[in-house]
Amino acid sequence: MTPEQLSTAVHDVLGGLVERRVLTLPDGLPARVTVERPRQAGHGDWATNVALQLAKKAGTTPRELAELVAADLREVPGVGAVEIAGPGFLNITVDAGAQAALAADIVAAGASYGSSRTLAGQRVNVEFISANPTGPLHLGHTRWAVVGDAIARVLAAAGATVDREFYINDRGNQMNLFGASVEARALGEDVPENGYHGGYVADVAAQVVAEHPGILELAGDERTTAFREAGYAVQLRQQREQLERFGTHFDVWFSERSLHEGQDVVSSLEKLRAQGHLFDADGALWMRTTDFDDDKDRVLVKSDGDLTYFASDTAYYVDKRRRGFDVCIYLLGADHHGYVNRLRAMAACAGDDPDRNIEVLIGQLVKIMKDGEELKLSKRAGTLVTLEELVDLIGTDALRYTLSRYPADSPLTLDVAEMTKQTSDNPVFYVQYAHARVASLLRNAADLGLSVDPEGFDPSLLTHEKEGALLRTLAELPRIVASAAELREPHRVARYLEELAGDYHRFYDACRVLPQGDEEAGDLHRARLVLVGATRTVLANGLALLGVSAPDRM
Structure with a gap:
């Protein structure tokens, strides 16, 4: 019996009391x-404070209301006992059979277990990397590649329709400098002083020449432009390939240029002007964001006619809403705190509700330590360590799991040795080892001619304390996923998996699953095999929500 089923049962009991005019x-x-x-062991399997919440509205005391609910709840099939604690808490104990039947449901649900319809009907856009196509992705991008992807995964598991979006900063002078740098490397010349000096530029140049052998025959601005566009294509392709190998997929790669090549910026500004939120001053066009708690009004078009970055931001947001997204989530770096109020004000100026239609999440910095020193320099990029180098050094699973198990707004200092060690005090190893241990047990069961049979087992046999603890934790996954989605906190899934792994290891140590020696397999062995199969499903599903593999062997 899951907490969701109990929640429905209590809700139905309240409805029945109202219908009978008892309440x-x-x-x-x-x-x-x-x-x-x-909160305390021995206080039942589940608890609810609904009587405390509703008593005042019902014109009664919490304890009196709890007595009414408890009397009817005790008659619900699968409920073993209901006790009232303190001022009116309801502590509920579930029949062992009703609780253990969940194991069969989990096995039958497979990869869908943990999913819900909590956010069904919501269309959500998650933009979680915004990068220039002028160099490799680095550590700052890596945290968002993990956390943003995990947020998108839990949102989808909670029933939302989700698009993952990468915003390509492919407009502005940095693109021209990148093109000039690639051209200089191809010609064997010095890179411009304010250009890009990383060793990767030579690699890009070589690839451009290999793909476009006639490019060196061009001259002047035509050649520089050709190198810029070809270098852009090579670098963007590399970013895509790196992210896909890292397990982070984007549904949309949105070009900033496209906003300006079409009429998106113009039409967005016209819409805002019609709503009365734009004004002209000092030869420039401004948005009156101070009407919505921004610290100052923002320039959209400068006095020389050039558009500001904020004009692009505005057009981009309006474009997202035009595409039908109900909620637009932005994941920005630690240096973007000032963007929160201006983006919310911009959404309000566009006629939206900033508390509903836009969310801006700020991620803090990550430091990676190796041998007591911070990793700062990249062999190829010359400055920040790259995503590709981090994967080579730490591994995809260890990097993804570690970055996803902490709130995004907390600064992190992580040690390479700690993330990669193969011991139980390394969380990713601890959780993955639990899955591998389950898989090993199921292989041994198969060798004995036993399999997980969710239809042919007796759930009432799973009465051991450690079996009950494991079942209660397995039942929590749908609630954990829904909570992680609603709060945009995928680290809740990681912490849950660590709790589950601990419960499984304690169950394994206390409850023998397979027959030994000449012992015949009995009903208890078969029941425990179903519980083990359910544990494997939940561990695999939880790891998948973080983009981490569930190994069968370690």
Whole structure:
């Protein structure tokens, strides 16, 4: 019996009390009833504080309301006992059979277990990397490549329709400098002083010449432009390939140029002017963002006629809303705190609700330590260490898991040796080892002619304390995923997996699953195999939400 099923049962009990006029709720029934694990062991399997929440509205005391709910809840099939604690908490104990039946449901659900319809009907755009196509992706991009992807995964698992979007900063003088740098490398000349000096530029230049052998026959601005565009294509392709290898897929690669090549910027500004939020001053065009808590008004078109970056930001947001997204989530770096209020104000100027239609998440800096020193220099980029180098050094799974298990707004200092060691105090190893241990046990079961049979087992046999603890944790995954999605906090999944791995290891140590020696396989062995199969499903599903593999052998 899952917490969701119990929540529905309590909700139905409240509805029945209202229908029988035993209870009056002027504001109607709550949308949902929260059912959680009790804080103290021995206080039942699940608990709810619904009586404390509704008593005042119902014109009664929490304890009196709890007594009414408890009396009917005890008659619900699968509920073993209901006790009232303190001022009116309801502590619920589930029948062992009803609780253990969940194991079969998990095995049957497979990869879909943990998913819900909590956010069904919402279209969400998650923009979580915004980079120039002028160099390799680096450590700053790496954190968002992990966290943004994990946010998108939990949102989709909670029922939302999600698009992952990469914003390509392919407009501006940096593109011209990049093109000139690639051209200089191809010609064997010095790179411009303010150009790009990393060793990767020579690699890009060589690839451009290999793909476009006639490019060196061009001259002047035509050749520089050709190198810029060809270098742009090579570098962007490399960024795509690096991210795909890292397990981060984008549905949309959105070019900043495209906003200016079409009429997107012009039409966006016309829309805002029609709504009365633009004004002219000092020969420039401004947005009156101070009407919506920004610290100052923002320039859109400068006095020389050039568009500002904020004009692009505005057109880009309007374009997203035009594409039908209900919520636009931006994941920005630690140096972008000032963008939060201006983007929210911009959404308000566009006629939207900044509390509903736009979210700006700020990620803090990450330091990677190796042998007591911070990794700063890249062999190829010359400055920041690259995503590709980090993967080579740490590994995709260890890097993804470690970066996803902390809140994005917390600064991190991580050590290479700690992330890569093969011991139980390394969280990623601990969780993956639990899955590998499950897989090994199931292989041994197959050698004995046993398999996970969710239809042919007796759930009432799973009465051991460690079996109950494991089942209660398995039941939590849908709630954890929904919470991670609603709060945009995928680290909740990682912490849950560590708790689950611990519960499985304790169960394994206390409860023998397979027969030994000449012992015949019995019903208890078969029941425990179903529980093991359910654990494997949940570990694999949780790791998949973080983009981390679930190995069968370690």
